[in-house]
Amino acid sequence: MSEHRHDDHGHDHPHDHGSPAAEMTARVNALIGALEARGVATDADVTAVIERFLAAAGPSNGARIVARAWVDPAYRALLLEDANAAIAELGLDMSHWAPVELRVVENTARVHNIVVCTLCSCYPIALLGPAPQWYKSEAYRSRVVREPRAVLREFGVIVPDDRDVRVWDSTAELRYLVLPQRPHETDGWDEPRLAATITRDALVGAAEPMV
Amino acid sequence: MTFSVGDAVRTSGRDPEHHYRVPRYLRAKRGRIEAVHAAFPLADARAAGDPAPPIETLYTVAFDGSEVWLDGAEPNTVYHAELWESYLLPIDGVP
Numbered sequence: 001m002s003e004h005r006h007d008d009h010g011h012d013h014p015h016d017h018g019s020p021a022a023e024m025t026a027r028v029n030a031l032i033g034a035l036e037a038r039g040v041a042t043d044a045d046v047t048a049v050i051e052r053f054l055a056a057a058g059p060s061n062g063a064r065i066v067a068r069a070w071v072d073p074a075y076r077a078l079l080l081e082d083a084n085a086a087i088a089e090l091g092l093d094m095s096h097w098a099p100v101e102l103r104v105v106e107n108t109a110r111v112h113n114i115v116v117c118t119l120c121s122c123y124p125i126a127l128l129g130p131a132p133q134w135y136k137s138e139a140y141r142s143r144v145v146r147e148p149r150a151v152l153r154e155f156g157v158i159v160p161d162d163r164d165v166r167v168w169d170s171t172a173e174l175r176y177l178v179l180p181q182r183p184h185e186t187d188g189w190d191e192p193r194l195a196a197t198i199t200r201d202a203l204v205g206a207a208e209p210m211v
Numbered sequence: 212m213t214f215s216v217g218d219a220v221r222t223s224g225r226d227p228e229h230h231y232r233v234p235r236y237l238r239a240k241r242g243r244i245e246a247v248h249a250a251f252p253l254a255d256a257r258a259a260g261d262p263a264p265p266i267e268t269l270y271t272v273a274f275d276g277s278e279v280w281l282d283g284a285e286p287n288t289v290y291h292a293e294l295w296e297s298y299l300l301p302i303d304g305v306p
Contacts, residue, residue, distance in 0.1 A: 164287045
């Protein structure tokens with residue numbers, strides 16, 4: 001992985017496999033300095049853009065998507081077929097600085113899905129906010145591809161051996177979101193109440209909805 | 212070589228010096244095309260700073276856990292990776 005460069009697929013990187021964070025910080029500071037020197041943007045402008053993006057990016061977006069899919073079969077079908085079109089119906093957009101293709105994978109009685117980025121930390125940041133530290137850890141990234149059931153057990157998610165586990169590794173241009181199974185206890189609940197059961201971790205397959 | 216959903220494929224066994232998006236544990240492994248995506252610039256060339264990188268179809272390829280991890284695999288697990296076309300060979304291809 002020594003040649004792995006992160007500047008070609010735009011998202012945050014832990015830099016825990018060789019390239020020191022200090023090098024990236026220096027690079028970013030040099031770029032901001034150049035923008036300031038040319039009167040293009042100030043450090044405060046850059047910070048404001050990042051804060052605006054992050055203010056709109058959080059797991060409540062993902063939870064709204066799931067709650068809608070649970071109550072509306074046509075929306076669920078669209079979400080699984082063309083996720084970018086489906087989230088646009090809720091006023092959401094994956095793109096921040098570049099277009100990103102979203103794929104939603106559905107948990108069923110026979111299948112449990114879990115998302116990882118083994119290269120770095122690709123994650124649907126626009127829908128979930130910044131990735132948690134565990135998602136970026138080398139332990140998670142290296143173990144979940146080989147022993148996903150053991151990793152899920154540590155998260156408290158017990159998947160029986162006859163229920164398939166599908167691991168989705170974000171190795172290139174796609175980002176993944178998990179559509180959890182709707183808990184039986186939630187019959188008749190409205191969308192806001194359903195959305196409240198869906199945590200950040202459930203949206204990448206590392207938890208079940210909380211009821 | 213263009214592939215369709217369901218096609219049996221094998222990853223290349225190549226081990227290049229440059230940036231390359233086939234993880235080592237996934238080299239020369241058999242899988243099947245699970246989804247066909249748009250064409251995207253090849254990451255290898257982009258990482259090398261090529262101003263006009265080749266544009267290749269990207270695929271999601273599914274691999275049975277037992278193909279990748281042999282006896283170390285857990286039961287009924289499937290691993291999916293996004294791989295560019297030049298990383299893949301038809302199942303009877305040569306490396």
